[in-house]
Amino acid sequence: MLTLKLAFKNVTKAGLRTWLNVLILSFAYVLIIWTDGLYDGMSKQVVGDMIDMEIGGGxxxxxxxxxxxxxxxxxxxxxxxxxxxxxxxxxxxxxxxxxxxxxxxxxxxxxxxxxxxxxxxxxxxxxxxxxxxxxxxxxxxxxxxxxxxxxxxxxxxxxxxxxxxxxxxxxxxxxxxxxxxxxxxxxxxxxxxxxxxxxxxxxxxxxxxxxxxxxxxxxxxxxxxxxxxxxxDHNFLLADFYNYLDRKGMGSAIMYGLLMAMALLAIFDTQVLAIFRRRKEMGTMMALGMTRGGVIRLFTLEGTMHGILAIIIGTIYGLPILYFSAVNGIAMPEAVEQVGLSLNSTLYPVYGIGLFLSTSLIMFISVIVVSFLPTRKIARLNPTDALRGKIA
Amino acid sequence: MTNEELIIAQDLSKDYPIGGDFFRALDGINLSVKQGEFSGIIGPSGSGKTTLLNIIGALDTPSDGSVNVLGNKVENMTHTESANLRNNFLGFIFQTYNLLPVYNVYENVEFPLLLQKIEKLQREEMVMQALEWVGLTNKAKSRPSQLSGGESQRVAIARAMVKKPKIVLADEPTANLDADNSHHILKTMVKLNEELNTTFLFSTHDEKVISYLKRKIMLNDGKLVDDILVN
Incomplete structure (x- = not known):
């Protein structure tokens, strides 16, 4: 309970540091949902067009x-x-x-x-x-x-x-x-x-x-x-497309992974920077009687709170953007046609509750991990080294 | 250990690895500090003052020998035990103040009490009393960035004293202060030493601090070279 109170206090009082962290995280959160929604929308649209124009009900x-x-x-x-x-x-x-x-x-x-x-x-x-x-x-x-x-x-x-x-x-x-x-x-x-x-x-x-x-x-x-x-039936007639999607799915998973890795790198960078800048603070806390476990819990919880805030903030500004793009669609450039993708000139992303929940969960867990790792490293330092601001 | 001896160091040595070799920072120190002392470890830079203070404060461990602080053998303590010792019985004052930057003065002083899980009302009372000791009740809501060096160090003293520790360890507390502020700080500490019978142990080479000490423990090249009681 004390750790929770202190983490909340640190997060709310850190001002700009907190909001920068939260903004970067929330951008990544919204971007991942948007990209995935676009991909889902593209698949559904292509299947819909194929049914309407070629394969009908079988x-x-x-x-x-x-x-x-x-x-x-x-x-x-x-x-x-x-x-x-x-x-x-x-x-x-x-x-x-x-x-x-x-x-x-x-x-x-x-x-x-x-x-x-x-x-x-x-x-x-x-x-x-x-x-x-x-x-x-x-x-x-x-x-x-x-x-x-x-x-x-x-x-x-x-x-x-x-x-x-x-x-x-x-x-x-x-x-x-x-x-x-x-x-x-x-x-x-x-x-x-x-x-x-x-x-x-x-x-x-x-x-x-x-x-x-x-x-x-x-x-x-x-x-x-x-x-x-x-x-x-549809399963047979759409099998090629689904196979194509599976192959693209691999590519898409790699793309998703890359995007997530970039987002996590940004989070990790920000968290590492924030935490390494605060190693003297950690040393002081240890000198004042906080245990190593307490310091790790506190800083990890702070990172987690950043993640929660990012999800809330991302939802607040991301929902209208995602809703707008889902309703009005996204105009596809001609270049997409030239690379062999047969897509409508306007793509309508599809966002499901599962996408929101899974992305939120991944974001949440990732933030905990990237907050925990650098904190653990610093907390392992001798308090005297941390007090001197020595790098782990 | 007698009832009065809070700190006992026996054949204390500390080595730091440098390349493939070791640097001996402390070499066979024997020392005891009694309750209520206002004493200082004095010596030039690199003589081992801070190392000795850190070991006494259970922030570091000896390579050889033994240090007994309030009945606890520092060399045998786990991280949690040493954290508990610092939390309950030791106060630290650092050369660079080390105030927590996002907290205001009140919250900085309150921090050790939060770790001790003291009730809110009692905490308020204790924090305000500590701020009164150092004359900073009017700065309770200020952030560390809004304080002068002297004020910051007084907050650090209040933070060290708020839980009424048995021992306060002060590492070069006046190194970043001008003469006026240094004397103000030192007088505050003398007053607290007399009123609360708190044991103060400094590490310093500042003449102003040395002039206030009642016991001067002289270190040179990691060895205790003299121990002078001042009447």
Whole structure:
């Protein structure tokens, strides 16, 4: 109780020293929560976009389709089964047909996957309505901004495309790029041209066939599959992303560790500086009859109080900042796009109570440790050395 | 040890390691100090005065020999036991005052009483009495940074005296003070020595302090070379 009283007295009476310590600690506290929230927000946003624009509430895959084997694409088509046909009519599912092709943009040769989708589908938030161009000499095509960049194609360009039909015969036609969509989901963009489903079915010479059938994200009951169609749930469809996150998670953990280490270094530096500057004070306290254990407890408790104050102060000024960034989002610079991350132009951080609690706990324990270590070292000194201000 | 002998040093030696060798700071000191003495260890710089005072104050331990302070063998005491001895029976006055910078005068003087877990009302009474002894009741709320050197040392005396210790150990208490302040401080200590029968043991080479001493213990190169009682 005495130690607590003395620590409280020392902390409250130290004025600027206390507030400098507390400010540095609170900056680190808020920064760690902000960074982690941003990372969580990014993950949730990417998953949300993928569900909205690509994978819906799950997909039925034609058995031959293997997304890691491009040679399976041309064999991966089958008639849409009756039970799923019903869902398609009710706007609860939409079929998509894939076909490997070669395009010739500006005289160059480039491989691309043709994807046929119903321009009137309401299942995905994919802007397929651009493919409703009415009468035209060319098949309308949609590409994403990354594809546009890689191929040099732009809105209004005509590009020749060559493919094999179901009989293995090569054929070619021209596609008019009717829109370049800015998509955040890389997997519907890179190396792909979206055209109307019916056009692609005609091009390959097979009617009412698809490679995947995407269910609406709000669908309540998953229909049964068939020998030709296998259901793939979110766990499967998002596995790549989650693996990517895990790999990024390692990087993120290292980043988190580095950030925490920097924060702790700042805390440690400040604490060490404060405590080493006070070694004469410790010597005096020992000369006046305080035990070594008492000195260690007192200075460690002071550091702990700094940690508690930092959490309180950080919460007071950090909450409005974190709330503001969670509501209004954080604008991402274009450079992020260039390094290969497909992110929205505005990211919305997500802060959970767990994040607050875990960061507070880590901060709390860290402050205790970095206060204890230098104090213990000084308290081990002979009181006469501490009185002389000798360095441990 | 008789009832009056508070400090007894027998064949006391202290060595400090220097490189691969040792430096002998104290060499076979034999000494006893009785209750109520106003005595000083006198000698030039490096003669071992502060080392002797620190060992008597249980802040350091001897390399050889024995020191008995109030019935406690300093060389055998644990850290906690020596802290308790200092807390309950010894008062320290330092050359550089060593006031706790964030506390005001009142709180600095109160600190040893807090360690003794004395009740608040009694503490208040004792602190104000100690401040009265040194004439600083009007500075109770001042911070150490607002005090002159003389005032700071008077606070240090009040802090050393507040718990009415058996022995006060003063290491060069006037080294940083001018002549007027030095005499003021010394007169205060003489008064406390006479009124409370507290034993004072100085370490000094200041002539002003020496002129007040009733016993002069002369050290040179770590050896006790003379011990003079002044009538």
């Amino acid at each position: 997909q039925f895959w034609e058995r031959n389709y293997d997304k890691f084997d491009p040679f399976t694409i041309d064999d991966a088509y089958a008639p849409i089964p009756e039970n799923l046909e019903e869902l398609v009519k009710n706007n609860e599912a939409t079929p998509v047909l894939f076909r490997a092709s070669v395009i010739f943009p500006q005289g160059r040769v480039q491989s691309a996957i043709l994807k046929g989708i119903d321009p009137n589908q309401k299942v995905l938030k994919f802007p397929s309505e651009y493919l409703n161009t009415g009468e035209s000499d060319y098949i309308p095509g949609l590409i994403g901004s990354r594809m546009a960049k890689n191929s040099g194609l732009k809105n209004g360009d005509i590009v020749t495309v060559r493919w094999q039909d179901v009989n293995g015969t090569f054929d070619a036609t021209d596609i008019e790029i009717v829109n370049v969509i800015s998509s955040y989901v890389q997997t519907i963009d890179n190396g792909q041209i979206w055209i109307p489903l019916k056009s692609l079915q005609e091009m390959i010479g097979a009617t009412n066939v698809a490679t995947v059938i995407v269910l609406h994200k709000d669908i309540e009951t998953i229909p049964s599959g068939s020998p030709l169609w296998e259901f793939k």
